[in-house]
Amino acid sequence: MSEVHVARRARLRERCAASTAHGGPADAVLVSRPANVRYLTGRAPGGGALLLGPDGRDTLFTPSDAGPAGGSHPGDALGDTVLGEADGDAVIAAAGIAARHGPHVLAVEEHHLTVARHRALSSVAPALRLADLDCAVEQQRVVKDEEEISALRIAAEITDQALGELLESILVGRTERHLALELERRLIDHGAEGAAFPTSVATGRNSGLAGHRPTERRVEEGDFLTVRLGARYRGYRCQIGRTFVIGTAPDDWQIELYDLVFAAQRGARESLEPGAEYREVDRAARQVLDAAGYAAALGRATGHGVGLEIGEDPRLSPAAMGKLDACVPVTVEPGVHLPGRGGVRIDDTLVVRPQADGGPELLTITTKELLAL
């Protein structure tokens, strides 16, 4: 693992030596966003900061009272990265070290640093010129290596197992909240570090809502039941969403709506290939729902990247600029909610692969038939 992180840091260093967001090269880089620190070091200390120093040395600073992330101590080996204990604020400590090497350009994450910390940093190290690293690490994270994809694959397996077990149990009469808790427990039972995001369970008129938080509503006969969950495994997060019908047979409107969302979702899945524009993929899902008159019911995006965070680049939306590469894992997750009635969501996590390799790799394999439970 350690060599992987050394290589990632070398790539970032190279990129920053060439240029930063507002022009000009940087000879030192300060990374503070937790998922980025983890990507570059394999560690995720709360409040930690990684300095790629002007002397060619990498130092991971952890706050001395890191609490939950504690347990690392100065001198711990971390590949070729030295661990430094910061007396208080790791970002400020790192900037102090960078400044010791004379006036330099230090690239920082302006999309993560607060104005207050940025100002504190300028005042501890007034000789440093601060540049914007922009989202250089996020961009580097978009294409995954096989080790990352393998972690995502295991996360998806765990998720499928947890969901499969739930489908075998009796659902009528149980609350959304308890079903969500049970799913999260099953994720852990199967080896997840935790949930990738708060599990959503929505029944009846709540079904199909994008960010529904589980309530005390109980599952009833005839309901649509939407579940949305994912496991976190070695830090990597996947996402699945499925909609079921409770009882013997779905109503006609349920079958129609389900088929429509399914067609939209399949359209987007089938459009996933290296070179496809982000907005093309979104359009493949959106046009099906648009044509049926559900344009307004759709969210701003119909999918997004996943990895160390659940909502990563790219964003699959009408306004997104860019094209898919191979080895980019994304969700495809259109949905429709009809106020007062309920709705359907179908989410998968897939990895973009060239047609020559068999096309998109579906990680979340739970059936997408409309099951009556």
Added chain:
Amino acid sequence: MSEVHVARRARLRERCAASTAHGGPADAVLVSRPANVRYLTGRAPGGGALLLGPDGRDTLFTPSDAGPAGGSHPGDALGDTVLGEADGDAVIAAAGIAARHGPHVLAVEEHHLTVARHRALSSVAPALRLADLDCAVEQQRVVKDEEEISALRIAAEITDQALGELLESILVGRTERHLALELERRLIDHGAEGAAFPTSVATGRNSGLAGHRPTERRVEEGDFLTVRLGARYRGYRCQIGRTFVIGTAPDDWQIELYDLVFAAQRGARESLEPGAEYREVDRAARQVLDAAGYAAALGRATGHGVGLEIGEDPRLSPAAMGKLDACVPVTVEPGVHLPGRGGVRIDDTLVVRPQADGGPELLTITTKELLAL
């Protein structure tokens, strides 16, 4: 409730009209930190922003694709606060509205806004002069009203119930991870909205670690078992920590260490009164452990405020400046961990009250005797 929020906003407005952090009055205020938005409006839309406008009107902006926080729509009543839907970024939308009223000073939360958003804000509304609101809302939140304390009291009751039930079950052979999940399920069963923070269960050599994340280690005879949990109720979060011994009778070293941490914790609890300096309270706990040679084993703080967040002001630490007021809820939570052996933590949530009212009000009432389970 709504009147409470109106009054809170009026206080903030008054304060900002008098002065902001870097001098000078502000005639508009933009609050973006979620707990602060919630404190001032009773709502917590993800990515929302509250504008106390120069025209005397308050507007809560929510991003149009709020997802989990969705469900609010333009025109919704919210006391005298108008709800506005922001097309994308709520902070930017709010700044745009503020700017419409001509050149003004807008106070923003520099400790929450990122450099990138602050810059975007300046460029949408170049005529606005941005000042720092600093931590004005956090300071306003320190002293709680009786409604807030009542929510904390219920949170503590729920927490005591969940912990009490766990103590009646068989613990030997179960993993830290499963015990933590069970505690979180019990919190929900008793009416919590969720856990106030990730539940920590630590056994054997892990016991007494401040921020221990539950592992697959199983509880064994002779272990110290440390649990740390809290319920969230109407947004308010409390904290309890207890240490038990597993098996028939504790070892001598376990009794000695327990008595010591208990004495330190009692010392700090007894020093809680209006007018007491934060660092005095810390010292009351710290000097007991210092004298026994455990200075190095202690964290930077031995307690902190609680409320809408689990780690609020004040911080009870040697460097903290300030004095306690009545109606400030704080934790008192000293602990010692001996590497390779384990340790003890005892955490309570209390409300500072004058001696005339009976002194500090203990919210978390689970026994602090050393139980052998």
